[in-house]
Amino acid sequence: MRLRLLLAYDGSRYSGWQIQEAAKAPLTIQGEGEKALGRLCACPVRLFGSGRTDAGVHAHGQVAHVDVPDSRAGLPWRHALNCLLPPDIRVLSAEEAHPRFHARLDALHKTYVYDLWQDRAFVPPRLAPYVWACGPVSLPPMREALRMLLGEHDFASLQNAGTPLEGTVRRILEGDLTECPAEEFLPPHLPRIRLRITANGFLKQMVRNIAGLLVACGTGKLMPDAIPAILTACDRQALPSPTAPPQGLALAHVTYPDPAA
């Protein structure tokens, strides 16, 4: 039988989602998941995620599927997995899925959030693992830049080298930048800023490159009207801004077709 899992994790301690074959295998989300599932199934299993998350990247709602022996039907998967997994990986739900459900191939679109902190000199201890302390930024040019990325484009300039993909055209369905409420217990401070972006797919480190691009616009290092030429170049070398660091990023949600539709 096939299970569909909804996972939340803090990526700080992990070398990303994907298992890495190495003499001394680094800690990965997939690896920890397969270890726990393997103990419950008493056999090796393979856990398929909706996509990889980089080292240090978090998830509020990663989706994965796994085939488990029919003899294990009726196991309280969510509870059993949460007992075996480390506390920084949690199963929000675990339910039987259609035998052909595929976490990666069936995904319609994904939503990521990226959090920016505007004070380089002071990041509250509880926020430090979850934000990029990029310094003060101005929202209007960032919003103008984000608008220019919406819709279907060839995002090759916003892709880092690595995994070869069949194509580099993606459609950004939604994107917004919002100021978060003031942090508790802190004296008056510049608000945390959240980038939220939904697309039918993302290239390697594309959200982090978008975050880097938007911050360059928000600090006046780049004009939003430079963006069309950056996209047209279809070359990462045409992007003058750095890739934003991983810890500000979290996979928030993966959307699938409504099975009832």
Next chain:
Amino acid sequence: MRLRLLLAYDGSRYSGWQIQEAAKAPLTIQGEGEKALGRLCACPVRLFGSGRTDAGVHAHGQVAHVDVPDSRAGLPWRHALNCLLPPDIRVLSAEEAHPRFHARLDALHKTYVYDLWQDRAFVPPRLAPYVWACGPVSLPPMREALRMLLGEHDFASLQNAGTPLEGTVRRILEGDLTECPAEEFLPPHLPRIRLRITANGFLKQMVRNIAGLLVACGTGKLMPDAIPAILTACDRQALPSPTAPPQGLALAHVTYPDPAA
């Protein structure tokens, strides 16, 4: 010259505030603070906190004082210390204080918060280091119990063995229990509950014993009307509930007399 520091820290990695003399000295907040200050002063210094926090207990607003050489006047203390300290200890402010300001002796009252999570089986990864997953609780009996603790009492029954103190009478000035807003990215869930308590002083692990007592009332294991007898006994043995774990607790605020008054 004397400095007054306002500190926030995540206590997860630390054996509490207080330096411990041992062959292999454990990591402490005071120890890390003195190390950073000592480097800036080029001499050993002693950092005095408003009080000790236990191993694993956090702070949003711990206050401390330290004497530094007059030759170091004008140093950008906040920035310099934040460069030297680990990211889980942050200086919110550092300013010159009256030469007789004393972080512990001058404190008028302190406010602690203790956070409860009502789902034992699922704690979101980002909350796990900051809550006690005590299971579902009922607020009305907890609020009734808390009301019975307000005011001046001998709290000897709510004190754990350890540091001898001159007296065990303390005055709880304020206490409340509130439901926090729903957590982002989670399906509908029982709310996080925050205990906030202000007193003119706290005995050893008193807030954690109060949290344990309130949760016992909230789960029906103890009736609030048992509290007067528990207090009158002046004996920890009379308290049937366990001491709540440290990670739910944070020192929120220390109040001092207004220097202008």
